[in-house]
Every structure is written in structure tokens, then in C-alpha cells.
Amino acid sequence: MVASPIACLKAEDAPAPAAAAAPAAPAAPKDPTLEQRVSDVEAYINNGSRTPDVASKVAGSGPGHNAWMMTSAALVLFMTLPGLALFYGGLVRR
Numbered sequence: 001m002v003a004s005p006i007a008c009l010k011a012e013d014a015p016a017p018a019a020a021a022a023p024a025a026p027a028a029p030k031d032p033t034l035e036q037r038v039s040d041v042e043a044y045i046n047n048g049s050r051t052p053d054v055a056s057k058v059a060g061s062g063p064g065h066n067a068w069m070m071t072s073a074a075l076v077l078f079m080t081l082p083g084l085a086l087f088y089g090g091l092v093r094r
Helices: 034-045 066-091
Strands: none
Touching: none
């Protein structure tokens, strides 16, 4: 019986694996310049979108506009007034 060359290979005969290179750390994002920071503040105050050269996951003004938040708060307050009137009206007895 003739042994094939593959059958003669052992784990000890294998070359040592090369050390894996450490993954490169992602580059830290650049700090925004003063002009970019000022334009961000202006966009925030004017309820506009940010400048396109700033990395952001938000493309522009989203559903959280100040006007909609104020409208929602007003609707909730107006919704509670009839409830309070009915509640306190039910407490009054003749």
C-alpha cells in the first residue's frame, strides 16, 4: 500500500500562519470650521437645512419643525379643556 502525499501531511508540518494585520482605525472626522459652525447656528435659528459640506445623517429640515411642535402642543392643550370642563362640571351638584 503506497501512501499518497496528501495522507502524509500533518498539522505540525504546516507553516505558521502569518500574524493578522490590525485593522486600520477609521479616520476621525474633521472638526468643523468656525464658518461651518456659524452657518449651522444660523440654519438652526432660521429652521433651515444644514450646509451640504458638513457630514450629517439628516439631509435637511425634517418633521420636527418648531411650528409643527407648537401646533401639536396647542392641539393637546385644546383637547384637555373640554375634558376638564366635563370633569369639574360633573363634580358640581345641585
